[in-house]
Amino acid sequence: MTAWISLACGALFGAGVCISGVVRPSKVTGFLDLGGAWDASLAFVMASALAVHIIAWRLVARARKPRFGAAFPGPPLSTIDVPLVGGAALFGVGWGISGYCPGPAVVSIVSGTLSSVVFVIAMAVGVVLADLLRR
Protein backbone atom coordinates (compact mmCIF):
# COMPACT_ATOMS: atom_id res chain seq x y z
CA MET A 1 0.00 0.00 0.00
CA THR A 2 2.76 2.44 0.90
CA ALA A 3 4.21 1.89 -2.57
CA TRP A 4 0.96 3.09 -4.16
CA ILE A 5 0.69 6.03 -1.77
CA SER A 6 4.29 7.01 -2.53
CA LEU A 7 3.79 6.66 -6.26
CA ALA A 8 0.60 8.75 -6.22
CA CYS A 9 2.07 11.39 -3.92
CA GLY A 10 5.23 11.51 -6.01
CA ALA A 11 3.04 12.18 -9.05
CA LEU A 12 1.20 14.95 -7.17
CA PHE A 13 4.54 16.44 -6.21
CA GLY A 14 5.77 16.25 -9.79
CA ALA A 15 2.62 17.95 -11.05
CA GLY A 16 2.95 20.59 -8.34
CA VAL A 17 6.51 21.57 -9.24
CA CYS A 18 5.57 21.67 -12.93
CA ILE A 19 2.43 23.78 -12.47
CA SER A 20 4.02 26.13 -9.93
CA GLY A 21 6.99 26.77 -12.19
CA VAL A 22 9.65 25.88 -9.61
CA VAL A 23 10.83 23.13 -11.95
CA ARG A 24 12.35 25.98 -13.98
CA PRO A 25 15.54 27.34 -12.40
CA SER A 26 14.95 30.61 -14.28
CA LYS A 27 11.64 31.03 -12.44
CA VAL A 28 13.32 30.43 -9.09
CA THR A 29 16.19 32.84 -9.71
CA GLY A 30 13.59 35.33 -10.94
CA PHE A 31 12.43 35.44 -7.33
CA LEU A 32 15.79 35.11 -5.56
CA ASP A 33 17.68 37.59 -7.77
CA LEU A 34 16.70 41.06 -6.58
CA GLY A 35 18.72 42.74 -9.33
CA GLY A 36 16.69 41.49 -12.29
CA ALA A 37 13.04 41.84 -13.26
CA TRP A 38 11.67 40.51 -10.00
CA ASP A 39 9.03 37.76 -10.04
CA ALA A 40 7.09 37.27 -6.78
CA SER A 41 5.55 33.92 -7.80
CA LEU A 42 7.70 31.79 -5.50
CA ALA A 43 6.24 33.55 -2.46
CA PHE A 44 2.80 32.32 -3.55
CA VAL A 45 4.11 28.76 -3.90
CA MET A 46 5.51 28.85 -0.37
CA ALA A 47 2.48 30.55 1.19
CA SER A 48 -0.04 28.17 -0.30
CA ALA A 49 2.11 25.12 0.49
CA LEU A 50 2.59 26.22 4.10
CA ALA A 51 -1.17 26.68 4.52
CA VAL A 52 -1.82 23.08 3.42
CA HIS A 53 0.97 21.77 5.66
CA ILE A 54 -0.38 23.55 8.72
CA ILE A 55 -3.69 21.72 8.21
CA ALA A 56 -1.82 18.42 7.80
CA TRP A 57 -0.04 18.84 11.14
CA ARG A 58 -3.41 19.54 12.78
CA LEU A 59 -4.69 16.23 11.43
CA VAL A 60 -1.55 14.48 12.70
CA ALA A 61 -2.03 15.98 16.17
CA ARG A 62 -5.54 14.52 16.30
CA ALA A 63 -4.68 11.00 15.12
CA ARG A 64 -2.97 8.43 17.29
CA LYS A 65 -1.09 6.57 14.60
CA PRO A 66 -0.86 6.68 10.79
CA ARG A 67 -3.06 4.15 9.00
CA PHE A 68 -0.16 2.78 6.90
CA GLY A 69 2.83 3.37 9.13
CA ALA A 70 4.28 2.70 12.57
CA ALA A 71 4.19 6.18 14.09
CA PHE A 72 4.11 9.89 13.40
CA PRO A 73 7.35 11.86 13.70
CA GLY A 74 8.32 12.71 17.26
CA PRO A 75 8.58 16.31 18.44
CA PRO A 76 11.14 18.30 16.43
CA LEU A 77 14.69 18.62 17.73
CA SER A 78 15.59 22.07 18.94
CA THR A 79 19.40 22.02 18.85
CA ILE A 80 20.75 24.77 16.65
CA ASP A 81 24.22 23.57 15.67
CA VAL A 82 26.94 24.26 13.13
CA PRO A 83 25.91 21.51 10.65
CA LEU A 84 22.36 22.89 10.57
CA VAL A 85 23.27 26.53 10.01
CA GLY A 86 26.36 25.81 7.90
CA GLY A 87 24.49 23.24 5.80
CA ALA A 88 21.58 25.63 5.27
CA ALA A 89 24.00 28.40 4.28
CA LEU A 90 25.77 26.08 1.81
CA PHE A 91 22.43 25.03 0.36
CA GLY A 92 21.51 28.71 -0.02
CA VAL A 93 24.71 29.44 -1.92
CA GLY A 94 24.14 26.58 -4.37
CA TRP A 95 20.42 27.17 -4.76
CA GLY A 96 20.98 30.86 -5.44
CA ILE A 97 23.66 30.23 -8.06
CA SER A 98 21.68 27.81 -10.21
CA GLY A 99 18.05 28.04 -9.08
CA TYR A 100 17.90 24.25 -8.70
CA CYS A 101 16.62 22.78 -5.45
CA PRO A 102 16.69 19.02 -4.95
CA GLY A 103 13.10 17.90 -5.71
CA PRO A 104 12.37 20.04 -8.76
CA ALA A 105 15.88 19.33 -10.08
CA VAL A 106 15.17 15.60 -10.12
CA VAL A 107 11.85 16.15 -11.92
CA SER A 108 13.53 18.43 -14.46
CA ILE A 109 15.70 15.51 -15.63
CA VAL A 110 12.79 14.42 -17.85
CA SER A 111 13.30 17.55 -19.94
CA GLY A 112 16.54 15.96 -21.15
CA THR A 113 18.37 19.23 -20.52
CA LEU A 114 22.03 18.46 -19.91
CA SER A 115 22.31 20.94 -17.04
CA SER A 116 19.55 19.14 -15.08
CA VAL A 117 21.34 15.83 -15.46
CA VAL A 118 24.68 17.36 -14.49
CA PHE A 119 23.11 19.05 -11.47
CA VAL A 120 21.47 15.88 -10.12
CA ILE A 121 24.61 13.77 -10.53
CA ALA A 122 26.67 16.50 -8.82
CA MET A 123 24.09 16.70 -6.03
CA ALA A 124 24.46 12.96 -5.40
CA VAL A 125 28.22 13.45 -5.23
CA GLY A 126 27.65 16.25 -2.72
CA VAL A 127 25.58 13.97 -0.47
CA VAL A 128 28.34 11.35 -0.47
CA LEU A 129 31.02 14.01 0.16
CA ALA A 130 29.08 15.42 3.10
CA ASP A 131 28.94 11.98 4.71
CA LEU A 132 32.69 11.52 4.23
CA LEU A 133 33.28 14.96 5.72
CA ARG A 134 31.10 14.25 8.74
CA ARG A 135 33.01 11.11 9.71
Next chain:
Amino acid sequence: MASFTPVHAAIGGALIALALSLVLVTTGRLAGLSNVIAGIIKPVADDWSWRVWFVVGALAAGAAFRVAAPETFDATTRLPLAIVALSGVIVGAGTRLGNGCTSGHGLCGASRGSKRSIIATLVFFGVAVASATITGAVLR
Protein backbone atom coordinates in the same frame (compact mmCIF):
# COMPACT_ATOMS: atom_id res chain seq x y z
CA MET B 1 11.55 38.66 -18.59
CA ALA B 2 9.72 38.16 -15.35
CA SER B 3 6.34 36.54 -15.70
CA PHE B 4 4.30 36.76 -12.53
CA THR B 5 2.02 33.71 -12.24
CA PRO B 6 0.39 33.84 -8.81
CA VAL B 7 -2.50 31.47 -9.57
CA HIS B 8 -0.31 28.72 -11.01
CA ALA B 9 2.12 29.27 -8.16
CA ALA B 10 -0.57 28.89 -5.51
CA ILE B 11 -2.14 25.83 -7.15
CA GLY B 12 1.25 24.19 -7.69
CA GLY B 13 2.33 25.01 -4.13
CA ALA B 14 -0.84 23.44 -2.75
CA LEU B 15 -0.22 20.27 -4.81
CA ILE B 16 3.38 20.03 -3.59
CA ALA B 17 2.19 20.37 -0.01
CA LEU B 18 -0.69 17.97 -0.56
CA ALA B 19 1.78 15.36 -1.79
CA LEU B 20 4.05 15.67 1.25
CA SER B 21 1.09 16.00 3.63
CA LEU B 22 -0.60 12.84 2.36
CA VAL B 23 2.62 10.90 2.86
CA LEU B 24 2.85 12.32 6.38
CA VAL B 25 -0.76 11.75 7.38
CA THR B 26 -1.11 8.24 5.93
CA THR B 27 2.35 6.78 6.61
CA GLY B 28 3.89 9.08 9.24
CA ARG B 29 6.88 9.81 7.04
CA LEU B 30 8.49 13.17 6.37
CA ALA B 31 9.02 13.40 2.63
CA GLY B 32 11.31 16.41 2.40
CA LEU B 33 12.93 15.94 -0.96
CA SER B 34 16.62 16.18 -0.08
CA ASN B 35 15.98 13.50 2.53
CA VAL B 36 14.00 11.32 0.11
CA ILE B 37 16.86 11.52 -2.39
CA ALA B 38 19.67 11.05 0.14
CA GLY B 39 17.85 7.96 1.44
CA ILE B 40 17.92 6.50 -2.07
CA ILE B 41 21.64 7.14 -2.49
CA LYS B 42 22.44 5.92 1.03
CA PRO B 43 19.84 3.25 1.74
CA VAL B 44 18.68 2.39 5.23
CA ALA B 45 17.02 -1.03 5.67
CA ASP B 46 13.23 -1.05 5.08
CA ASP B 47 13.25 2.65 4.31
CA TRP B 48 14.24 2.57 0.67
CA SER B 49 11.48 1.48 -1.67
CA TRP B 50 8.86 4.12 -0.76
CA ARG B 51 11.42 6.79 -1.69
CA VAL B 52 12.01 5.18 -5.07
CA TRP B 53 8.27 4.97 -5.74
CA PHE B 54 7.88 8.62 -4.79
CA VAL B 55 10.60 9.66 -7.24
CA VAL B 56 9.17 7.37 -9.95
CA GLY B 57 5.79 9.07 -9.49
CA ALA B 58 7.38 12.51 -9.66
CA LEU B 59 9.30 11.61 -12.82
CA ALA B 60 6.18 10.15 -14.43
CA ALA B 61 4.24 13.35 -13.79
CA GLY B 62 7.17 15.38 -15.10
CA ALA B 63 7.28 13.22 -18.23
CA ALA B 64 3.57 13.81 -18.81
CA PHE B 65 4.17 17.58 -18.65
CA ARG B 66 7.18 17.18 -20.93
CA VAL B 67 4.93 15.61 -23.57
CA ALA B 68 1.86 17.80 -23.12
CA ALA B 69 3.55 21.14 -22.37
CA PRO B 70 7.28 21.17 -23.11
CA GLU B 71 7.48 24.87 -22.15
CA THR B 72 7.05 23.71 -18.54
CA PHE B 73 10.82 23.24 -18.47
CA ASP B 74 13.77 25.52 -19.11
CA ALA B 75 15.29 24.57 -22.46
CA THR B 76 18.67 26.09 -21.68
CA THR B 77 20.70 27.33 -18.76
CA ARG B 78 22.45 30.66 -18.50
CA LEU B 79 25.32 29.07 -16.60
CA PRO B 80 28.39 27.12 -17.77
CA LEU B 81 27.96 23.42 -16.94
CA ALA B 82 30.95 23.49 -14.58
CA ILE B 83 29.15 26.07 -12.44
CA VAL B 84 25.94 24.01 -12.54
CA ALA B 85 27.97 21.02 -11.33
CA LEU B 86 29.57 23.09 -8.57
CA SER B 87 26.15 24.29 -7.47
CA GLY B 88 24.92 20.68 -7.44
CA VAL B 89 27.74 19.51 -5.19
CA ILE B 90 27.12 22.44 -2.82
CA VAL B 91 23.36 21.78 -2.71
CA GLY B 92 23.88 18.04 -2.12
CA ALA B 93 26.43 18.58 0.66
CA GLY B 94 24.55 21.50 2.24
CA THR B 95 21.18 19.76 2.39
CA ARG B 96 22.80 16.59 3.74
CA LEU B 97 24.70 18.47 6.49
CA GLY B 98 21.75 20.71 7.32
CA ASN B 99 19.36 17.77 7.03
CA GLY B 100 16.79 19.42 4.77
CA CYS B 101 15.95 21.64 1.85
CA THR B 102 13.12 23.88 0.68
CA SER B 103 10.54 21.16 1.20
CA GLY B 104 11.89 19.45 4.33
CA HIS B 105 12.77 22.50 6.39
CA GLY B 106 10.84 25.17 4.50
CA LEU B 107 7.53 23.30 4.32
CA CYS B 108 7.35 20.19 6.56
CA GLY B 109 9.42 21.59 9.42
CA ALA B 110 8.56 25.28 9.42
CA SER B 111 4.82 24.52 9.22
CA ARG B 112 4.96 22.64 12.54
CA GLY B 113 6.92 25.43 14.20
CA SER B 114 10.21 23.53 14.39
CA LYS B 115 12.86 25.97 15.61
CA ARG B 116 15.60 24.19 13.65
CA SER B 117 13.59 24.29 10.43
CA ILE B 118 12.59 27.92 10.80
CA ILE B 119 16.20 28.96 11.39
CA ALA B 120 17.46 26.77 8.51
CA THR B 121 14.79 28.25 6.21
CA LEU B 122 15.66 31.84 7.13
CA VAL B 123 19.36 31.08 6.60
CA PHE B 124 19.03 29.35 3.23
CA PHE B 125 16.51 31.85 1.87
CA GLY B 126 18.64 34.80 2.99
CA VAL B 127 21.84 33.32 1.60
CA ALA B 128 20.10 32.25 -1.63
CA VAL B 129 18.85 35.80 -2.25
CA ALA B 130 22.41 37.12 -1.82
CA SER B 131 23.88 34.32 -3.93
CA ALA B 132 21.34 34.70 -6.75
CA THR B 133 21.63 38.49 -6.77
CA ILE B 134 25.43 38.31 -7.00
CA THR B 135 25.25 35.60 -9.69
CA GLY B 136 22.71 37.67 -11.61
CA ALA B 137 24.90 40.76 -11.42
CA VAL B 138 27.91 38.82 -12.70
CA LEU B 139 25.93 37.43 -15.62
CA ARG B 140 24.27 40.70 -16.62
